[in-house]
Amino acid sequence: MIEAKNGKKNESEHIIGILVDDHPGVMSKLCGLFARRGFNINSIIVGKTDKPGLTHIVISLVADNRTIEQVEKQINKLIDVVKITDLSPQHSVVREHCLVRVSSTESSRDAIVNLAKLKDAKVLNVNHTSIILELVDSPQKIDNFLEMLAKYGVKELSRTGINAMQNGN
Amino acid sequence: MKGSEAIIRALLEENVEYIFGFPGGAVMPIYDEFLEFKDDLRHILVRHEQAAAHAADGYAKVTGRAGVCLATSGPGATNLVTGIMTAYMDSVPMIALAGNVPTSLLGNDAFQESDMMGITMPITKHNFQIRDPNTIHTKIKKAFTIAQEGRPGPVYIDLPKDCQTKEVTKETNNFKIAGFKPVFEGHPKQIMKAAEMILKAERPVILAGGGILISNASPELSKLVEMLNIPVTTTFMGKSCFPESHPLCLGMLGMHGRKVANYAIGNADLIINLGCRFSDRITGDLETFASQAKIIHVDIDSAEIGKNVKIDLPIVGDAKKVLAQLIKAIEAKAGKHKEWTEKIKRFIKECDCEIDISGSPLDPRKIMSEFNRVLKKDDILVTGTGQHQMFAGHFVKREKPRTFLSSGGAGTMGYGFPAAMGAKIAAPDSQVFDIDGDGSFAMVIQELATCKEENIKVVPVIMNNAYLGMVRQWMELFFDKRYSGVHLKRTPDFAKVAEAYSLEGVTVERDSEIAEAFDRAYKADSTVVLDVITQEEANILPMFPAGARNTDMFGNCIQKRGKLF
Structure with a gap:
């Protein structure tokens, strides 16, 4: 999980699924987080799920492992975020x-x-x-x-x- | 039951006894309700909303429970912002409440409307807007859980006026928060690995941060230190978590820390970080920070692990729990790091060199030695922000947890005085002193009225050097002494201002007067302002410049730079 000391920059595409509580301001919290921490998002989509009251968000971004770890941890800290999933292409459609x-x-x-x-x-x-x-x-x-x-x-x-x-x- | 009553009942259910606030149009139903509950809930009227937030912060830092502040909508609410952000940076549990325009007017730019949900988003752990009075109980309960559990932080609650006036008809009662599951216990495998690393290390150092105070882990920390004889350095935020008279206490590290602490980190082969987030003021240059050491990082917030410094062994968990687990894992095999600790002890003594601090105008360090003389273990020292704050961090010794409060992460000028009021409310039997700057104190000087009218006794001690001292020092050191916008010229006369508020003010100009003034203020029944005239251009040294190696400190204390080890 943690890179070795002096690890090299190694950017690749990452896709993350984020299950969030469906109420006003959630998207704003998420996007605000990306903006102020300087995470560069390639795309973001939002939609309903099979679970009532929960919304699914899929983001894609290109980043090195250390950045992606911070992205995931910071997203996880948002109280409205229920679960995050790694949807990288190696093991997802x-x-x-x-x-x-x-x-x-x-x-x-x-x-x-x-x-x-x-x-x-x-x-x-x-x-x-x-x-x-x-x-x-x-x-x-x-x-x-x-x-x-x-x-x-x-x-x-x-x-x-x-x-x-x-x-x- | 109206919404306003439900709000107060929800606060009482969380054992709130004090609320720091300032009224206005959008919270009048709540203020009306205060009269009904005046025996259970004491409202303390501050004279500026920022002070309400800082007072709640001071209260929370002393008690460990969320402090509560309240303001009206618009400018009242935005005045809370500095205080909320200050609490956020230092992981202080706080509930900030503010009114808002009725829900029907939200988004219409009505009188005194401000988008506090948007404004507080990046400076709170979470925020709620209560649009339906039936959700008051649930949301306030959730807010307290979020503010106090895991890594604490401020939670803002927006209260549109109609939710205060409407009847509660059918309360919701789902208190589950799906997205909030703090981890307390450290992973057993990681604990075993940490124990191995600690036993194998030859030159270990414990880096104790504010997390030790937050999780009340001081007894466990002391036990581990006794078992293994490992030296301890505390961050500025961790100050008071480990007795500073202890022979293995290195004192504060970082930009204005003690050389021995920074050098110990620079020469250690293992750093055990307990609840410190490796801020830039601690590490300096990241490339050379602790270059010989492996690093164990214990933090309840996994996002802090690996954020600034690369970590060899992460442990997500509560410092108290993890320390208890470590003690258990190590106990049978404990060995002492004799050679290293003897060396450290010798250097700690060398760092405690005698400095001549006599003479007038006063050396700022003379004030610090007065604190060391008069403050008892249970007494509390609060600071503003600036040179005086770092003088206090460096020179004042504290023995008991939660007896040193300061705005570390935010560095908020004006924090000290109102936070001291909150601390006094929380610990009425302790003497609460506020070491402040002439700049810092002037930002919140109106709170003298609060002290007077609410009978809160604190002692603001102003290190009055006629300058915004820290900025002046940087101008001297890094801008060729080109002083710009920093000369305050000893305006106002703080003793006279105190008198204007019907409080006692004492101006101390000679070092022969300072002891008596301190003793007198200590014994007084109400707030006394001590205006101590100090040298205008004294610097807080040693230091390392922003971004420099933490072992490249310059300034007095130990002469041989970098040669300590």
């Missing part, structure tokens, strides 16, 4: 939801739709100048999909941030 508006013309539309099919993306809306696509996949695959769409022109992009759940039981 990790997904993100993405909406993207791509420029399309008569001539490019088919190619875009075909690409969407290939990537299991859904076509949600089509008009004369653009298509809205939806993709739910791992963040890396979404990156890859967006890269392939780039040549058609991405006009608007909205990603939810990372959601995750531990493997096994």
Whole structure:
């Protein structure tokens, strides 16, 4: 748990699940903590759980082991936090939801739709100048999909941030 | 029952006897209720809300139970903020209550509304807003649990006015706090490892922090020291947790600590940290701090372990419990660290060198020697913030836990006097002295009225050097003596101010007068202000500059720098 003395900086991606009491001000407490302790969060999502009165928050961040230990301990100190879980990709399923508006013309539309099919993306809306696509996949695959769409022109992009759940039981 | 009554009943259920406060529009129902409960709950009217918070802090530090303060909404509540933050930095249990505008007006910028939930978020252990009078009992009970258990801290409770006036119809009674499970017992495996490390060490030093005081672990600490003959250094916050007359007491360490303490840490091969958070004022340069030592860190707050200094063996737990476990684990095998302790004892004596502190204007250390002369074991010394505070930390000797109170983490000027009032309320049979600065005391001087009207006897002793001494000292040492904004020029005449409040004030200008003044103040029945005129440019030394190696101290005491060991 504790690094050896003079341990080297070794940054990697971490995903943390935080189960919190569902009442006003909880998000503000959590975000305030990140801001004042200088923790850089890549994404944060919030939503309901199977347990009434509890909300699940998933944060992702890139940090070295020492920082991540502080992040977890400081989060744990918040009274509203009931439980935190390590959801790092090695032992969790990790997904993100993405909406993207791509420029399309008569001539490019088919190619875009075909690409969407290939990537299991859904076509949600089509008009004369653009298509809205939806993709739910791992963040890396979404990156890859967006890269392939780039040549058609991405006009608007909205990603939810990372959601995750531990493997096994 | 109205909300206001429920609030007071909930406080009484937590055995609250005193509440320090200042009224206003948003807490009038509570003030009205005070009249009904005046035999059970004494309200002490301060003259500024900051003093209410500091007084609650002083009360809590002496008793170990949460101190309670109360203010109205808006500016009343924001005036509490400095006191709440001070308590937060020093892990002091406190319940800070403030009114707010009625729930229907929350967020509308109504008269005297301030977002205290937002403001207190980073400076409290937790905060509650009571929007429904039925939750008053539950939330206040939870607040006390959170404030007092585990690592203590302040809890703020926001009381919109309508929750004070509405009827309580059906009280909720779920007192469980799912996200709050402090760990008290140390993990047995870690205890065994710690015992091994301690028995194997050749040059161990115990670093005792405020955690020893908070967990009342002084008896256990003394027992461990007796068993193993390990020298003890205390942090500023830990001062008084171990008798400073003990032959193995190194005194305070850190920036203004004793050289022998810093050198012992620098030369130790094992540091046993009990309830100290390794603040920058203790460690100095982190790269070279305790470079020869393995470190065991015992703390009830796991987030403190490994936060500043890398730790070889973490133990999460309550200092008292963990010490008891360690004693049990070690008892049969106890060996004494003779060579090391003899060396340490010799250096402690060398550090106690005779210094000439006679003459006028007075040497600040003369005041400290007066405290050592007049204060009995049970008496309490409280400090403001500045040079006088470090003089007291360095030179005044305390023997009994919870008899030295100061704002260590926050370094709050103006803490001393009101905290002394709270301490006196908590320990009416003890004499409570406040060593203060002319700058620090002036920030809370209006509390003389509280002392007068509430019959609280404390003795503010002002180390009056006509300067904001600590800032002046830094300007002298680190800014080429370019003094900027620090000369107070001995305004006001503190003795005359005391007289204006119908209290006694004594100005001490010569060293021949100081003993008599101290004795007189000690015996007096009501507050006496001692204004002691000291040398203007005396420095508190030795010290190491911020961020420097803790063994690179400069200043008097021991001449051979770094050669002690």
